[in-house]
Amino acid sequence: MLKVYYCPKCDETTYLQYDTNTDCRVCSSEMIKLDISFVDYTDLSVQKRKDYIASEFGKH
Ligand SMILES: [Zn+2]
Numbered sequence: 780m781l782k783v784y785y786c787p788k789c790d791e792t793t794y795l796q797y798d799t800n801t802d803c804r805v806c807s808s809e810m811i812k813l814d815i816s817f818v819d820y821t822d823l824s825v826q827k828r829k830d831y832i833a834s835e836f837g838k839h
Contacts, residue, residue, distance in 0.1 A: 781817035784810035787836050792828075811836075 781794040786803040793810065794817050795801065801810045813820065813835065823831060 783813040783815055783817055783820045785813050785832060785836070786810045790832075792832075 781796055782798070783792060784795055784801055785792050786806065786808055788808040789803060789806045791803055791805045791810075792813075793804065798812070801812070802808065803810050813832075815831065820828065820831075
């Protein structure tokens with residue numbers, strides 16, 4: 780099962796099968812695993828992905 784990783788620094792998302800090498804390929808920051816499965820995430824529209832990420836990371 781693929782996992783969704785998100786880079787809060789440059790807004791990049793990537794999908795990884797293992798918890799290794801989670802550095803962002805764009806800015807080399809450490810990426811954060813999202814609490815959503817790859818299937819659920821890819822099922823979301825672009826806007827809903829943004830809403831999801833905003834709700835996860837927009838709390839501060
Ligand atoms: Zn990044």
